[in-house]
Amino acid sequence: xSDRVIAADPLSAAPAASGGTTAAIPHVDxxxxxxxxxxxxxxxxxxxxxxxxxxxxxxxxxxxxxxxxPSLFIAYAVCxxxxxxxxxxxxxxxxxxxxxGAFVSYAREFMxxxxxxxxxxxxxxxxxxxxxxxxxxxxxxxxxxxxxSDVPQWILALIAxxxxxxxxxxxxxxxxxxxxxxAIVKVAALVVFMLVGVFLIVTSHDVGGSTPxxxxxxxxxxxxxxxxxxxxxxxxxxxxxxxxxxLCGVAAGETENPEKIMPKAINSIMWRVGLFYVGSVVLLALxxxxxxxxxxxxxxxTVFDKLGVPGAAGVMNLVVLTAAxxxxxxxxxxxxxxxxxxSLAGSAPRFTGVMNKGGVPYGGILLTAGFGxxxxxxxxxxxxxxxxxxxxxxxxxxxxxxxxxxxxSLLFWRRAEEGRxxxxxxxxxxxxxxxxxxxxxxxxVLVLMWMDExxxxxxxxxxxxxxxxxxxxxxxxxxxxxxxxxxxRD
Numbered sequence: 120x121s122d123r124v125i126a127a128d129p130l131s132a133a134p135a136a137s138g139g140t141t142a143a144i145p146h147v148d149x150x151x152x153x154x155x156x157x158x159x160x161x162x163x164x165x166x167x168x169x170x171x172x173x174x175x176x177x178x179x180x181x182x183x184x185x186x187x188x189p190s191l192f193i194a195y196a197v198c199x200x201x202x203x204x205x206x207x208x209x210x211x212x213x214x215x216x217x218x219x220g221a222f223v224s225y226a227r228e229f230m231x232x233x234x235x236x237x238x239x240x241x242x243x244x245x246x247x248x249x250x251x252x253x254x255x256x257x258x259x260x261x262x263x264x265x266x267x268s269d270v271p272q273w274i275l276a277l278i279a280x281x282x283x284x285x286x287x288x289x290x291x292x293x294x295x296x297x298x299x300x301x302a303i304v305k306v307a308a309l310v311v312f313m314l315v316g317v318f319l320i321v322t323s324h325d326v327g328g329s330t331p332x333x334x335x336x337x338x339x340x341x342x343x344x345x346x347x348x349x350x351x352x353x354x355x356x357x358x359x360x361x362x363x364x365x366l367c368g369v370a371a372g373e374t375e376n377p378e379k380i381m382p383k384a385i386n387s388i389m390w391r392v393g394l395f396y397v398g399s400v401v402l403l404a405l406x407x408x409x410x411x412x413x414x415x416x417x418x419x420x421t422v423f424d425k426l427g428v429p430g431a432a433g434v435m436n437l438v439v440l441t442a443a444x445x446x447x448x449x450x451x452x453x454x455x456x457x458x459x460x461x462s463l464a465g466s467a468p469r470f471t472g473v474m475n476k477g478g479v480p481y482g483g484i485l486l487t488a489g490f491g492x493x494x495x496x497x498x499x500x501x502x503x504x505x506x507x508x509x510x511x512x513x514x515x516x517x518x519x520x521x522x523x524x525x526x527x528s529l530l531f532w533r534r535a536e537e538g539r540x541x542x543x544x545x546x547x548x549x550x551x552x553x554x555x556x557x558x559x560x561x562x563x564v565l566v567l568m569w570m571d572e573x574x575x576x577x578x579x580x581x582x583x584x585x586x587x588x589x590x591x592x593x594x595x596x597x598x599x600x601x602x603x604x605x606x607x608r609d
Contacts, residue, residue, distance in 0.1 A: 158374040162295035165302035166449075167367040167384040172305045172395055175360025177439035178256045179510070180400060181421065182414025183353050188344040189336050189404035192397050194357045199392035202361035204557050205521045207547045208528035209368040210385040214543035215531070219372025220460030221453075222365070222524045227464065229530040236466040236593055238523040239457050244585070245516025246450035247487055249362060251494025251509040253447035254279045260440040263420065264433065273495050280491045283444055287451045287484055290477035291373050294452050301445035308438035309395050312419055316402035319426075327425025331406045339408045352571045355514045355564050360396070362517045363446060364388060365524065369453045382545045447491075451484045458483030466596045511578040514568070515585065518561050525561075529554040 158166075183191050209222060218224040220235075223242070227235035258275035261267040267275060286297060318324070320331040329335060336342060343350065367384050371377040403418050407425065412418045417439045423431040455471075459480035462472030471483040494509065532550045535542045547553055569579040 158291060158295045158370055160380045162299055163367055163370060163374055163377075163380045164384050164387070165299045166295070166370050167364075167388055168302045168306055168391060172302070172309065172391070172442065175356070175362065176396060176399065177305075177417050177419065177442045178259065179356055179360060179414075180403070181412045181416055181418040183356055184400070184403060184409050184412040184418060185414065186345075187350040187353050188340060188409040189342045189401070190347070190350040191353065191357075192400040192404070193342075194350050194354050195360070195396040195400055196393070198354060198357045198361060199389075199396055201521075201557050201560050202358075202364050203389045203392065204547065204553050205524055206364045206368065206385055206388055208554065208557075209365055209524050210381050211543060211545060211547050212524075212527060212531060213368050213371045213381055214378055214545045215540070217371045217374070217377045218460075219369065219456045221369040221372070221457065222520070222527060223457050223460050225527040225531070226523055227460075229527050229534070232464060232466060232597075233593065234523070234527075235461065235464060236596070237589060238520065238527075239461040239467065240589060240592065241516050241519035241523065242457050243454055243487070243516075245362060245513050245520055246454045247490035248509040248513040248516060249359075250280070250447055250450050250487055250491040251497060252359075252513060253443045253450065254491055254494055255497075255509070256443040257440055257447070259415070260417070260436055260443060263416070263436045277492075277495045279444060279447065280488060280495065283447045284451065284484070284488045284491075287448055287455075288475070288479055288481050290479055291452075294448065295370075297448055298445060301441055301448070304438055304441050305445070306395075308419075308435060309399060312422075312435070313394075313398060313402060316406055316422070320402075320405055326406050326422065327411070327427075329407050329411070329425075333405065335406070335408050336404055339410065344409065351567055352575070355518075355568045355571075355575060356510060358517055358564060359510055359514050361392075362513065363449050365520065366449050366453055369456055372456065378543075378545075451487055454487040455480040455483035458486060466593075511568070511574050514564075515578060515582070518564055522558060522561050525554045525557050 180191065183194075187194070212222070212225050216225075216228075220227070223235050223239040226238040254276040255272075257279035258272045261270070261275045261279075262272070287294060316331075319326060323330050323332065367381065371381055374380055399419075403412070403422065406422055411425070412421055416424075417436065419435050419439065420432050423435050458467045458471035459474070459482070461467035462469060462483070467483070468486070471486055472480065473482040474480050497509070528547060529551055531540065532542070532547075532554070534540045565579060565582075568575045570576075
């Protein structure tokens with residue numbers, strides 16, 4: 120068998136059992152070979168939770184709250200709905216055909232190798248820049264403790280990258296265990312915070328000279344202290360907060376019985392978003408005036424710090440440090456799998472397709488880590504702006520990845536309507552309107568980024584450069600793709 124995928128000709132189909140329709144020969148992706156099915160139900164469920172709770176909430180919410188005020192919860196709620204649509208669409212595709220190549224494999228089936236190439240490298244843009252954001256966040260968190268205050272940020276970033284990289288290269292089983300316990304820590308911390316927050320509000324306990332309650336909102340400009348525009352302009356950053364929700368779809372390729380595990384894990388994302396994201400932001404707004412928060416410190420640490428509980432702020436800071444390392448771990452994991460799928464199809468460097476004895480595609484993981492090293496340099500040159508810069512670049516990658524997932528879902532729906540494929544029982548509701556509305560939403564996020572000033576507009580203005588890089592890269596790799604496949608390519 121060629122290293123390239125073996126894709127069925129949709130016109131070469133076997134007769135269906137009834138109704139006169141035809142069923143296509145199943146699509147096979149060579150990139151799915153060699154993996155071990157070591158991820159269990161508890162791993163997938165906690166990976167789904169970990170994907171919905173990350174650095175964007177633990178660190179990013181502070182700066183966004185200071186800019187948009189309590190209206191931030193609306194942005195989290197709206198983006199959370201569309202994030203759920205994206206992961207639900209991916210879940211339907213996973214139930215149709217589980218693949219470690221995930222949406223890259225589906226793009227290959229429904230859009231051809233050009234689509235897979237575009238989806239894969241946009242995803243790499245997402246996670247390579249997110250890795251920089253994560254190590255930047257980890258270094259920022261570490262500076263909370265006096266023992267690290269004099270250590271340069273770039274050194275702390277390098278240590279964080281080295282530790283997570285070493286752990287990620289062992290095996291998928293260890294990755295699953297790490298994410299399981301990372302997620303346990305994050306969920307437990309948020310539950311404790313929310314219980315403490317509710318108690319403080321009910322008892323009107325003083326928090327840093329402020330009495331918790333609605334007065335912290337009404338006496339400080341209301342829900343929209345600066346109008347609606349700041350909240351709208353922050354949506355691209357809020358999208359970043361949900362960047363890992365698609366991770367459970369990638370992990371499905373290394374899971375036994377995904378048809379039983381995936382629906383439960385995906386469906387639970389919606390209430391997690393409502394509880395942890397929207398609920399946490401509402402509590403933050405009630406506990407302190409929005410002006411008390413800043414982008415230099417996790418808002419959860421700010422609350423406990425002002426509360427004056429000995430050691431509480433340090434414990435919460437350790438939790439948010441864990442969240443940053445968890446996100447970095449997830450990024451290395453997922454890009455390794457995506458790049459291997461692309462490598463075996465000829466659209467990524469050959470070394471990214473190499474696996475070790477533990478079934479880990481270490482070549483792709485090392486490539487992503489290499490970009491993390493560039494992030495270490497960024498932390499050396501501009502430690503104050505590093506997080507915001509890579510956040511915007513990551514948002515471009517996220518928007519592109521989500522758009523490709525929805526396009527694949529739309530094409531999948533169309534083929535099912537034509538009788539060429541059969542949709543599984545677990546489906547994206549209200550198709551095709553859900554896909555179309557989500558694509559319009561993602562387009563509007565780009566418009567909002569351009570309307571913003573500074574780094575956001577600069578990032579959008581870089582889109583032609585990103586497109587040119589993708590086109591140039593395609594012309595470089597398409598010849599190797601022909602050699603890999605042994606067949607003509609467009």
